[in-house]
Amino acid sequence: MLYREAGQFKTSYQADGQIFPILQDRLALLALLVIAAVIVPLAASPYALSAILIPFLIFSLAALGLNILTGYAGQLSLGTAAFMAVGAFASYNFILRIPGLPVLLAFVLGGLSAALVGIAFGLPSLRIRGFYLAAATLATQFFVVWCLTKIPYLTNYSSSGVITAQPIVILGYAFDTPDRKYLLVLAVVAVMALLAKNMVRSNVGRSWMAVRDMDVAAEVIGFRLMRTKLLAFAVSSFYCGVAGALYAYAYLGTVEPEAYNLDLSFRILFMIIIGGVGSILGSFLGAAFIVLLPVLLNVIAHSLALPTSVASNLELMVFGALIIFFLIVEPHGLARLWQIGKEKLRLWPFPH
Amino acid sequence: MNHFASVVVAITLAASGAAIAQPAEQYIALPSYRVGPYAAGGSGFYGGIIDYFNLVNLAGGVNGVKIAWEECETEYNPSRGVECYERLKTRNGGATLVEPLSTGVAYGILDRLAVDKIPMTMIGYGRSDAANGKVFPYVFPLITSYWNQAAAMIKYLGDKEGGIEKLKGKKIVHLYHDSAFGKEPLPVLEALAKQHGFELIKIPVTPPGSEQQSQWLQIRQARPDHVILWGWGSMNAVAIKTAQRNGFPREKILGVWWAGSEEDTVPTGDAAKGYSAMTFNTPGNYPVLDEIRKKLYDAGKGNLADANRVGSVYHMRGVSAAILWVEAMRTAQDKFGKGKRVSGEQMRWGLENLNVDEARQKAIGAFGMLPVVKTSCDDHEGSGAVKVQQWDGKKWNAVTPNWIVGDKALTRKLLEESSAAYAAEKKITPACAK
Numbered sequence: 001m002l003y004r005e006a007g008q009f010k011t012s013y014q015a016d017g018q019i020f021p022i023l024q025d026r027l028a029l030l031a032l033l034v035i036a037a038v039i040v041p042l043a044a045s046p047y048a049l050s051a052i053l054i055p056f057l058i059f060s061l062a063a064l065g066l067n068i069l070t071g072y073a074g075q076l077s078l079g080t081a082a083f084m085a086v087g088a089f090a091s092y093n094f095i096l097r098i099p100g101l102p103v104l105l106a107f108v109l110g111g112l113s114a115a116l117v118g119i120a121f122g123l124p125s126l127r128i129r130g131f132y133l134a135a136a137t138l139a140t141q142f143f144v145v146w147c148l149t150k151i152p153y154l155t156n157y158s159s160s161g162v163i164t165a166q167p168i169v170i171l172g173y174a175f176d177t178p179d180r181k182y183l184l185v186l187a188v189v190a191v192m193a194l195l196a197k198n199m200v201r202s203n204v205g206r207s208w209m210a211v212r213d214m215d216v217a218a219e220v221i222g223f224r225l226m227r228t229k230l231l232a233f234a235v236s237s238f239y240c241g242v243a244g245a246l247y248a249y250a251y252l253g254t255v256e257p258e259a260y261n262l263d264l265s266f267r268i269l270f271m272i273i274i275g276g277v278g279s280i281l282g283s284f285l286g287a288a289f290i291v292l293l294p295v296l297l298n299v300i301a302h303s304l305a306l307p308t309s310v311a312s313n314l315e316l317m318v319f320g321a322l323i324i325f326f327l328i329v330e331p332h333g334l335a336r337l338w339q340i341g342k343e344k345l346r347l348w349p350f351p352h
Numbered sequence: 353m354n355h356f357a358s359v360v361v362a363i364t365l366a367a368s369g370a371a372i373a374q375p376a377e378q379y380i381a382l383p384s385y386r387v388g389p390y391a392a393g394g395s396g397f398y399g400g401i402i403d404y405f406n407l408v409n410l411a412g413g414v415n416g417v418k419i420a421w422e423e424c425e426t427e428y429n430p431s432r433g434v435e436c437y438e439r440l441k442t443r444n445g446g447a448t449l450v451e452p453l454s455t456g457v458a459y460g461i462l463d464r465l466a467v468d469k470i471p472m473t474m475i476g477y478g479r480s481d482a483a484n485g486k487v488f489p490y491v492f493p494l495i496t497s498y499w500n501q502a503a504a505m506i507k508y509l510g511d512k513e514g515g516i517e518k519l520k521g522k523k524i525v526h527l528y529h530d531s532a533f534g535k536e537p538l539p540v541l542e543a544l545a546k547q548h549g550f551e552l553i554k555i556p557v558t559p560p561g562s563e564q565q566s567q568w569l570q571i572r573q574a575r576p577d578h579v580i581l582w583g584w585g586s587m588n589a590v591a592i593k594t595a596q597r598n599g600f601p602r603e604k605i606l607g608v609w610w611a612g613s614e615e616d617t618v619p620t621g622d623a624a625k626g627y628s629a630m631t632f633n634t635p636g637n638y639p640v641l642d643e644i645r646k647k648l649y650d651a652g653k654g655n656l657a658d659a660n661r662v663g664s665v666y667h668m669r670g671v672s673a674a675i676l677w678v679e680a681m682r683t684a685q686d687k688f689g690k691g692k693r694v695s696g697e698q699m700r701w702g703l704e705n706l707n708v709d710e711a712r713q714k715a716i717g718a719f720g721m722l723p724v725v726k727t728s729c730d731d732h733e734g735s736g737a738v739k740v741q742q743w744d745g746k747k748w749n750a751v752t753p754n755w756i757v758g759d760k761a762l763t764r765k766l767l768e769e770s771s772a773a774y775a776a777e778k779k780i781t782p783a784c785a786k
């Protein structure tokens with residue numbers, strides 16, 4: 001009913017190749033964007049903006065980066081947080097060392113630095129794959145954090161290795177309030193998500209998926225393995241790097257390298273597993289699940305006036321149980337669940 | 353009196369009665385952690401705070417103002433911690449104090465404090481240079497900071513050798529948690545090494561530090577005279593056990609105060625016997641603890657699940673923190689009006705003008721439990737004094753009868769430099785807040 005496609009004809013290649021071929025989807029996305037960009041900043045409280053929505057968007061972007069690498073190109077990685085750290089610390093240094101550098105350009109440069117590191121640590125992927133590659137990317141995690149704590153230049157000789165993000169000023173406009181920061185993050189994430197969606201639909205994305213599904217066959221039919229894999233590492237690290245920079249600048253403000261620890265890498269990996277491996281939407285759903293659900297459970301536990309020690313443990317138990325439940329119900333993640341729901345809606349109310 | 357007037361009078365009376373019956377509460381935000389790898393420390397610390405609050409509330413509050421608080425689970429995760437801070441800060445008419453007990457969370461909210469006008473205490477952790485109230489008006493590393501602890505450690509080791517000049521040519525290993533926390537004392541230790549001529553060997557341990565075989569092999573090869581164990585969480589017990597396995601005498605290990613609780617030593621069994629660590633409380637029993645046992649735990653109103661943890665290191669630390677806050681509230685009320693809830697800004701003033709001297713400690717029933725704390729705009733720390741405690745296999749005992757203060761001139765110099773750099777980076781003009 002809701003998804004009735006009758007009367008929607010595609011008469012050109014452009015129409016056939018749209019991201020959202022169904023009118024209802026296009027309208028829904030447009031509505032969502034309008035709500036996110038206009039109504040939310042006006043209506044949401046500073047708490048919702050600065051403590052819920054900003055981290056949700058930033059983690060979505062990081063999950064998107066990992067999803068490109070792991071979900072589309074099939075290269076398992078445990079170094080996501082390290083690439084985020086490179087992005088954050090590189091942006092910090094670019095702004096610090098080059099006076100007058102625009103902040104957005106610094107984020108891009110930070111992302112590019114992360115891409116370079118990603119390429120360097122992606123090289124082993126040419127020889128090893130699967131769990132072995134995961135172990136190799138673990139080295140990124142340790143190496144980058146080690147570098148940041150070891151080389152005082154990178155943290156501007158701060159005694160404890162903590163950096164303080166500079167204020168975000170773009171074209172004389174200061175992004176210093178929660179709603180402004182939220183809009184900046186939203187814009188960056190929306191643009192990058194659109195880019196990612198188009199990338200995975202294009203030749204590049206097809207080459208990644210070919211390598212993911214069977215790299216020998218992909219090589220036989222003419223995809224250059226080295227270029228494809230390293231491109232996946234570079235693009236993925238770029239996304240993670242920008243996410244890391246946003247994490248430092250738009251969210252925390254002051255960060256120590258330890259904020260980008262292995263734990264964060266794991267959390268982002270769980271986001272794509274629960275959200276859906278190989279899906280752009282899955283990155284957002286997974287980030288929502290991992291970032292928002294514990295907060296929601298915590299709020300519920302508090303409103304029930306449970307003793308805090310019980311509430312904290314209960315929150316973890318419910319969260320864990322939900323993860324197991326979702327993975328049993330739908331091993332392909334929340335995005336697949338959404339897709340099934342959509343297909344059902346197309347046929348509803350007359351399934352055949 | 354006609355009908356209408358009587359209704360108006362009744363409503364007015366009821367409204368004023370309600371206003372008298374419900375005095376404003378002093379609300380404090382507690383982004384705590386009771387699950388995860390650091391749960392032992394968090395539950396003890398926040399348990400101590402809440403026990404003391406309950407005790408104060410039982411006695412009628414601070415000049416009649418009851419204390420209200422709310423906890424929020426951070427899991428020691430900076431991201432969750434920021435969320436908790438944002439959630440708690442606007443509740444109950446606005447938080448007037450916050451204490452996250454986590455360096456990561458503290459750094460995450462540091463910039464927001466001055467905007468929100470909420471003071472934060474960092475009791476025994478965080479940025480040491482925040483003691484400069486001219487640059488960090490809303491941050492209070494109360495009692496003592498990492499830098500003063502590091503200076504006191506070297507002074508104690510010097511005294512143990514028979515004078516600070518005897519440290520010349522000695523080897524001291526700094527075995528540290530490889531994070532901002534572990535690196536915080538390095539400027540002080542390096543400066544003191546240069547000044548007194550001892551060799552400082554820095555050995556990092558990757559967090560969480562559950563594997564330290566190579567580090568202790570390195571220590572055994574270096575044959576140091578002392579090892580400073582700057583650890584946190586599970587790293588401490590592993591260090592003590594690995595030291596035992598490598599035959600390194602525990603008497604030569606001196607832990608940071610986060611490596612000196614029952615939770616660090618009891619799991620290691622006999623291995624910890626003779627191990628000593630820093631503390632900013634004197635282990636022992638105090639009237640205030642007896643009162644907590646009697647009035648709260650005997651009545652089933654204690655915050656800790658295990659009543660035996662009352663008076664343990666983390667619990668006592670929580671009680672000390674709460675004592676200082678309540679004293680700050682009292683100080684602020686003395687200036688801004690007794691029996692009234694003080695605002696975040698007024699609370700900041702109270703924390704900046706604390707004077708918890710021995711007489712005051714006696715009145716509270718905590719004489720000697722913590723050093724004398726006297727703060728000012730220049731000195732948000734207020735003391736800098738610490739003690740050394742040793743584990744006898746069953747409990748901690750103070751081995752230094754007096755409070756130790758290290759080279760404060762040196763830490764002051766470093767503090768000035770570091771906070772000036774921060775002020776320049778953030779474009780803050782250093783000044784005392786009114």
